Amino acid sequence: MDVRQLRYFLAIARCGSFSRAALELNVAQPALSHHVANLEAELGVRLLDRSKRGVVATECGVALMGHAEIILRQMAHAMHDVQRRSDQPSGPVTIGLPSSLAIEMTLPLLKEIEARYPAIVPRIVENHSGYLADLLLNGQVDIAMLFDVEEPGLYELELVLTEPLMLVSSVSGPFAGRTSVAMDELLALPLITTTAQNGLRRLIENKAAERAIAATFRMELDSLQAIKRLVAGGYANSVLSWYAVREEAAAGSLHVAAITEPELWRDVSLARARDWPRSRAADVVWNICADLVRQLTTSDHLRGKVPGKSRLIRKPPQSGGKT
Numbered sequence: 622m623d624v625r626q627l628r629y630f631l632a633i634a635r636c637g638s639f640s641r642a643a644l645e646l647n648v649a650q651p652a653l654s655h656h657v658a659n660l661e662a663e664l665g666v667r668l669l670d671r672s673k674r675g676v677v678a679t680e681c682g683v684a685l686m687g688h689a690e691i692i693l694r695q696m697a698h699a700m701h702d703v704q705r706r707s708d709q710p711s712g713p714v715t716i717g718l719p720s721s722l723a724i725e726m727t728l729p730l731l732k733e734i735e736a737r738y739p740a741i742v743p744r745i746v747e748n749h750s751g752y753l754a755d756l757l758l759n760g761q762v763d764i765a766m767l768f769d770v771e772e773p774g775l776y777e778l779e780l781v782l783t784e785p786l787m788l789v790s791s792v793s794g795p796f797a798g799r800t801s802v803a804m805d806e807l808l809a810l811p812l813i814t815t816t817a818q819n820g821l822r823r824l825i826e827n828k829a830a831e832r833a834i835a836a837t838f839r840m841e842l843d844s845l846q847a848i849k850r851l852v853a854g855g856y857a858n859s860v861l862s863w864y865a866v867r868e869e870a871a872a873g874s875l876h877v878a879a880i881t882e883p884e885l886w887r888d889v890s891l892a893r894a895r896d897w898p899r900s901r902a903a904d905v906v907w908n909i910c911a912d913l914v915r916q917l918t919t920s921d922h923l924r925g926k927v928p929g930k931s932r933l934i935r936k937p938p939q940s941g942g943k944t
Contacts, residue, residue, distance in 0.1 A: 624696060626660045627689040629653050630668060634686050637675040694760050698898040710902040711740035716910070717753035717765030718745060720845040721865035722889070725922045726766075726913060733909050741902045749843055751819045757894045763903040764910070767892045769820040775895060779907075781914040782889040784925030786821075788878045789866050791855040796878055803882040804828060811839040811857040813848050824887060825860060849875065860885065863924040864917075889914070889925070 632642040633653060643650040661668050668682035678686060697713065714734075718726055727745055734743050746753070746762055750769075756762040758775060770778060788807055790796045808829050814822045822841070829836040839857040842848050845865060852859050853874055860880070869875040891910055893899070917923040 622660060622663055624693065626656050627685075627693060629656045630660055630682075631686060631689045631693070633657065633669065633676060634678045634682060637677065639676060691760060695898075698900060709740050710738050710900075710905050712900055712902045713742045713744060714764070714900070714902045714906045715744045715746060715762045716906060717756055717762040718747050719750045719753065719766060719768065720747055721862055722766050723747040725864045725867075725917055726910075729917070730910065730913055733913065734906060737909070738902070738905055741906065743906065749815055749819045754892070757892060758896075760894065760897045763897075763900070764891060764893045764907050766910070767890050769824065769887045770890055770892060771820070776892040777895060779891040779911060780888055780928050781891055781911050782918065782923060782925045782927055783886055784862055784889055784923070786824075786860050786862060786880060786885040786887060787866075788858060788880055789849070789852050789861045790858045790876050790878070791853060792873060792876045794855060794858070794876065796858075797876050799878050801879040801881045804880060804885070805832065805834065805882070807858075807860070807880055808832065808834045808836045811837050813840045813842060813851055813857045813859045814838060815843050815848075816841045819843070820887065821860065824885070828885065864922060867922065886925075 629642070629646065629648070632646050633639055636642040636645060639650050639653055642648075643653055646653070657669065664681075664685075666681040667679050668685060670677045670679055700712070716730070723745065727747075731743060731745070734741055746756065746765075748756075750767045753762060753765040754767055754770070754776075757765050757767075766781075767776075770776060788796065788802045788810075796802055808825075812825070814825060816822065822838070825836055840851070842851075845861075848859050848861075849866065849869060851857060853869070863877070866875050866877055870877045891907060893903070893907070914923060915927050918925060918927050
């Protein structure tokens, strides 16, 4: 069993097809079949079930997929740990961005990385904060932006923004024209939020418990675009950050009001798992992300308080060039 066999097997299992994996890997399909057959013979088990509908990993195959992902990632980190001693950071960096932040950060982040460190190959994973936290711990993401981290001991963290959350409602709803809404009024509204796995739902529930009010959650969705469409259609209201709805508010398709008495805030932190090795490329991308948050807050693409001092638990090493 070698690295190439593991890489080929993993691609086939993920693609669900030898032909699609061959295109992705730029390898002839018969060669892929040959390598998988040798791997199955060596292990003495069937790894893939083949049918007219495609290829599916067996129970043994699923087990090998988990090990293969870790092995290949560790080998990549070993290579880049050696390369980090060079003058020019290089290699892949996987960055996790919550769906709302991805709207504002993805394009300028990719442009900045390309302009300053062309040998770095960035990959953006967009999802909700709770899911990204799991990907960090599993070693599938190098760094991520997370909201209100619940178990800070598992991560290295740098607080980059403390942001206010806002009521988002239909432009024809009862709050149209109002610039603010009290917390008690908010909690009396039918709300659409993300699922309980994500911090926003728990944050609202905690505020409701503090005030002995039962919040009304009309629906749970983990799709930001779907939430915004339902709110615009008057189905319910939501609580979101400014950058999640900045474009819709400017276009007049959604109404945004500040939450008061009390205000509702959450922390936005850069994070990475403590137990996974780091690359120099990931270190410099970390610094680019922190700088970008400050820039976007200054330009009102993001809103909130940018801390004056870093809360980084273990500071990334200094690298060549300004980072």
